[in-house]
């Protein structure tokens with residue numbers, strides 16, 4: 246890992262949530278993946294969906310369980326003050342705007358704070374946005390493996406005044422993966438709903454034409 250670049254990125258992070266970090270960090274790890282033209286022929290070489298986690302209903306799930314569906318994958322934590330609630334709200338809007346096509350799209354919220362984000366905590370949280378969103382948590386090792394597979398990133402930010410209320414900086418983009426678990430693109434933080442929907446539908450049309 247390029248620690249100099251990572252250090253620079255970390256320096257730019259807004260405490261609490263990694264605004265703007267997602268795209269830049271993706272570019273470091275997977276050159277060209279965020280700005281390349283998206284098509285079926287170049288969905289190789291980027292991250293591949295891989296995780297083994299526990300859902301907010303207590304079910305053991307792996308990336309293979311979502312084979313055949315498009316996934317929108319977001320890493321965060323339920324105590325996040327801003328980026329996570331905003332992003333999950335945006336995900337709910339995308340699902341609504343997709344109409345019937347939403348049945349083909351599975352949003353996944355993977356916690357990078359498994360100590361606090363128990364399945365029960367996640368269940369309450371995701372239900373506040375849209376009950377189609379699946380919250381995922383696990384052991385630190387399981388979470389770290391998922392973070393590594395997607396090329397995501399997080400870091401704990403201790404609160405020196407109150408150790409109970411630490412924050413977690415994390416990537417802010419949403420990973421869009423195709424039905425075979427291949428990386429398509431990142432939707433950066435606060436991409437307008439219409440743009441996300443069109444980005445998803447463009448891939449659906451392309452896959453339908455193959």
Ligand code: NI
Pocket residue numbers: 261262263321322325326327328329330415
């Ligand atoms: Ni957050």
